[in-house]
Amino acid sequence: MSDTQNLTLVQAVRDALYTEMQLDEEVVVLGQDVGKNGGVFRATEGLFDEFGDDRVVDTPLAESGIVGCAVGMAAMGMRPVPEIQFSGFMYPGFDQIVSHMARFRTRTRGRFTLPMTLRAPYGGGIRAPEHHSESKEAFYVHEAGLKVVMPSTPYDTKGLLISAIRDPDPVIFLEPKLIYRAFRGEVPEEDYTVPIGEAVTRREGEDVTVFTYGAMARPTLEAAESLTEEGIDAEVVDLRTVSPLDREAIVDAFKKTGRAVVVHEAPKTGGLAGEITAIIQEEALLYQEAPVTRVTGFDVPYPLYALEDYYLPSVTRIEEGIREAVEF
Amino acid sequence: MNVFERPYDDPVRVLDEDGTVVGDVPDLDESDLVELYRYMKTARHFDGRAVSLQRQGRMGTYPPLSGQEAAQIGSAYALAEDDWMVPSYREHGAGLVRGISLKRTLLYWMGHEDGNRAPEDVNVFPVAVPIASQVPHATGAAWASKLRGEDAVVCCYFGDGATSEGDFHEGVNFAGVFDTPNVFFCNNNQWAISVPRERQTRSETLAQKAEAYGIDGVQVDGMDPLAVYAVTKAAVEKARDPDPVRPRPTLIEAVQYRFGAHTTADDPTVYRDDDEVETWRKKDPIPRLEAYLRGEGVLDDERVASIETEAEAQVAAAIDEAESMARPEPRELFEHTYAALPEELDRQSDALEALREAHGDAAFLEE
Numbered sequence: 001m002s003d004t005q006n007l008t009l010v011q012a013v014r015d016a017l018y019t020e021m022q023l024d025e026e027v028v029v030l031g032q033d034v035g036k037n038g039g040v041f042r043a044t045e046g047l048f049d050e051f052g053d054d055r056v057v058d059t060p061l062a063e064s065g066i067v068g069c070a071v072g073m074a075a076m077g078m079r080p081v082p083e084i085q086f087s088g089f090m091y092p093g094f095d096q097i098v099s100h101m102a103r104f105r106t107r108t109r110g111r112f113t114l115p116m117t118l119r120a121p122y123g124g125g126i127r128a129p130e131h132h133s134e135s136k137e138a139f140y141v142h143e144a145g146l147k148v149v150m151p152s153t154p155y156d157t158k159g160l161l162i163s164a165i166r167d168p169d170p171v172i173f174l175e176p177k178l179i180y181r182a183f184r185g186e187v188p189e190e191d192y193t194v195p196i197g198e199a200v201t202r203r204e205g206e207d208v209t210v211f212t213y214g215a216m217a218r219p220t221l222e223a224a225e226s227l228t229e230e231g232i233d234a235e236v237v238d239l240r241t242v243s244p245l246d247r248e249a250i251v252d253a254f255k256k257t258g259r260a261v262v263v264h265e266a267p268k269t270g271g272l273a274g275e276i277t278a279i280i281q282e283e284a285l286l287y288q289e290a291p292v293t294r295v296t297g298f299d300v301p302y303p304l305y306a307l308e309d310y311y312l313p314s315v316t317r318i319e320e321g322i323r324e325a326v327e328f
Numbered sequence: 329m330n331v332f333e334r335p336y337d338d339p340v341r342v343l344d345e346d347g348t349v350v351g352d353v354p355d356l357d358e359s360d361l362v363e364l365y366r367y368m369k370t371a372r373h374f375d376g377r378a379v380s381l382q383r384q385g386r387m388g389t390y391p392p393l394s395g396q397e398a399a400q401i402g403s404a405y406a407l408a409e410d411d412w413m414v415p416s417y418r419e420h421g422a423g424l425v426r427g428i429s430l431k432r433t434l435l436y437w438m439g440h441e442d443g444n445r446a447p448e449d450v451n452v453f454p455v456a457v458p459i460a461s462q463v464p465h466a467t468g469a470a471w472a473s474k475l476r477g478e479d480a481v482v483c484c485y486f487g488d489g490a491t492s493e494g495d496f497h498e499g500v501n502f503a504g505v506f507d508t509p510n511v512f513f514c515n516n517n518q519w520a521i522s523v524p525r526e527r528q529t530r531s532e533t534l535a536q537k538a539e540a541y542g543i544d545g546v547q548v549d550g551m552d553p554l555a556v557y558a559v560t561k562a563a564v565e566k567a568r569d570p571d572p573v574r575p576r577p578t579l580i581e582a583v584q585y586r587f588g589a590h591t592t593a594d595d596p597t598v599y600r601d602d603d604e605v606e607t608w609r610k611k612d613p614i615p616r617l618e619a620y621l622r623g624e625g626v627l628d629d630e631r632v633a634s635i636e637t638e639a640e641a642q643v644a645a646a647i648d649e650a651e652s653m654a655r656p657e658p659r660e661l662f663e664h665t666y667a668a669l670p671e672e673l674d675r676q677s678d679a680l681e682a683l684r685e686a687h688g689d690a691a692f693l694e695e
Binding site: 040063129303306320 | 388389417436437439443444455458459461489490492494520527528591593594598599656658660665672673680683687692694
C-alpha cells in the first residue's frame with residue numbers, strides 16, 4: 001500500500017502532470033500562463049521550476065496554435081498536454097480539434113497517431129465573467145476519434161489524467177472547476193490509472209437510477225441522500241468518461257430500477273442526456289417503467305452570473321426530477 | 329512629419345514624463361483638455377472603487393485599467409459621435425467617453441445582462457471577452473459603413489496578446505484588402521496575464537505588423553494622452569477621408585502598462601518584479617497631463633480638487649444605482665435568445681417558474 005496525500009481536485013491534476021512528467025520525458029505541458037504563473041487555477045504550479053521552460057511552456061495567446069502545435073508534436077510521438085485556460089476559449093482551436101486532432105489516425109490509416117491530452121476547466125457556478133462557465137462536452141462527444149473525460153473526485157482525476165496521457169489516442173480532459181477546491185480526497189502518491197470508459201456507482205439504490213458526471217455529481221448525491229426521507233432510494237452512477245460511454249454500466253444500472261434521470265449542466269437539447277436515453281431505449285425498453293427525466297441547463301446561452309443559480313441544476317431541481325421519474 | 333511615415337519603433341510623444349512638451353500639441357480647446365483630464369481622473373477613481381467592490385464581495389471578477397487611462401480616453405476622445413467603438417473587455421474608460429455609463433459597466437461585472445446593452449444612440453459594440461474575436465467584427469462594421477457610403481469610422485480595441493490570435497490576422501488582413509475605414513488600436517500593456525510581450529511575437533514592435541497587411545502602422549506613447557489623441561485623430565481622419573496614396577486602415581500600437589492585475593482573480597506579483605512596475609509608474613498619464621495643464625494655467629489646486637470631488641460623486645452615484653438594481657427575473661434567462669421564443673424554450677421557462685412557485689427562490693440560490 002503506497003502512501004497517500006489528501007488533495008483537492010486541482011491538486012490531483014497537478015500531481016498527475018508531475019507524476020507523468022517525471023516518468024516520461026516526452027510529456028510536455030503547453031498553454032497560456034501555465035509556466036511561471038503556474039496556471040490561472042494553479043493546476044501547473046511548480047512544474048515550471050521543476051521541469052523548465054522547454055517542458056512547461058508559456059505560449060503566445062493563440063488557441064489554434066496551442067492545439068495545432070500539440071498535434072504536430074504528438075504526430076512525432078511526443079505526449080503533449082496542452083491546456084486551454086477555460087473551455088469557453090477552445091473555439092479558436094476547434095478546427096484543429098475536429099479536423100485534425102480527432103482524425104489524424106483515421107486519415108492516415110494509422111500511420112500517425114496523436115497521444116495528446118487537451119485539458120480545460122469547464123462549467124459554471126463560480127461567479128465568473130462571460131464565456132467562462134459553459135459546459136459544451138457534447139461538441140467533442142459528437143466528434144469520433146476523441147475520448148472525453150470529466151472526473152468528479154481527486155482520486156479519479158489523477159488516475160484518469162494519467163490514463164489520458166498514456167492513451168494512444170487524443171483525449172479531451174474537462175475539469176470541473178466548480179469543485180477544483182471544494183473538498184479533498186485521498187490520492188496515492190504513486191502513479192496509478194483509472195480506466196477511461198468506465199462508469200462507477202457512487203450510491204446504490206433500488207427505486208431509480210440517476211446518471212451524472214463532473215461537477216453535477218455532488219448535488220446529485222446530495223439530492224439522492226435527501227430523498228431517503230421521502231422513502232426514495234436512488235442509485236447514482238458517475239459516468240466519468242462521456243466518450244466512449246460505458247454502455248454496459250448504463251444499461252445494467254437502469255435495468256435494476258427501470259427508471260432513469262440524467263443530470264448535466266450542459267444545455268438540454270443535443271446534450272448527453274439524449275444519448276443516454278437512446279441507449280436505454282435501444283437496450284432495455286422492456287425494463288422501462290417511466291420516461292427518462294432530464295435535469296439539465298436550459299437551452300439558452302450561459303447567463304452572466306446574476307442568474308446562473310437558476311440556470312444550473314440545483315439540488316431542488318434534481319430532487320424534482322427524481323420524484324418525477326419515481327412517481328410516473 | 330506625417331505620423332504614418334515614422335519608423336515603427338519611434339513612438340509619437342507630445343508630453344514627456346514630467347508633462348513637458350516634446351512634440352506637436354494637438355489643437356484642443358481648453359475645455360477639451362479639462363475634459364480629457366476629468367475623464368482620466370474619473371476612470372482612475374472608478375477603477376479603485378471597482379477593485380474594492382470585488383474585494384468586498386459586492387461584484388464579480390473585474391479587469392482593472394489603471395495606467396491605461398491615456399490610451400483609452402485619448403483615443404475615444406478622437407472619435408466623432410457617429411463613429412463606432414468595438415471594445416475588448418477593459419475599455420471602461422473609453423466606453424465612458426463614448427456614452428457607456430459607469431453604472432452600466434458595473435452592472436456587466438455584477439453579472440447583469442443589461443450591462444452588455446449599449447443605449448440605442450451609443451455606437452459601441454458589446455464587450456468581447458474571447459481574445460481578438462472582436463477584430464473581424466470591427467472590419468465588418470467598417471466595411472458596412474464603406475459599402476453604404478457612410479462616414480462612420482470603426483475603432484477596435486485589443487491588447488498585445490490579441491495580436492497572436494488568428495482573428496487579429498484575419499480581421500486586419502480583410503481591412504487591408506477591402507480598404508475599410510478602421511483604426512485598430514492595440515493597447516500594448518506589456519503583459520497578457522503572465523505572458524510578457526516578448527513571448528507574443530519575435531517582432532520588435534507590434535506596429536510593424538501593419539507592414540505585412542499593407543496598411544499604416546504607428547507606435548505612440550500610450551501613457552501620453554495628447555500623443556494618443558493626436559495619432560488617433562490622424563488615423564480617424566485618414567480612415568474617413570481617404571488619402572489619395574495611403575491606405576484607410578491604421579494599426580496603432582499604444583505602448584503602456586497595466587499597473588494592477590489582469591483581473592481581480594490574478595496576482596501579478598507571481599510573474600513580474602516590483603521594480604518594473606515602479607519604472608512604469610513614473611510614466612503615469614494623469615500627473616503628466618496635470619503638470620502640463622497646470623503649467624498652461626488651465627488647472628490649479630482649486631480646479632483639480634473640484635474635479636476630484638465631482639469624480640468621486642459620479643462614481644459613488646453609479647455604484648449606488650447599480651447596487652440598487654434588483655436581481656433580474658429568472659425569465660430573463662430566456663429573453664432575447666431569438667426574435668420569437670421557440671415553444672420548447674417557453675416550456676423550459678414555465679417549468680422554472682413552476683419550480684420557483686413550489687419551492688421558493690431560496691431553493692435555487694447558492695449564497
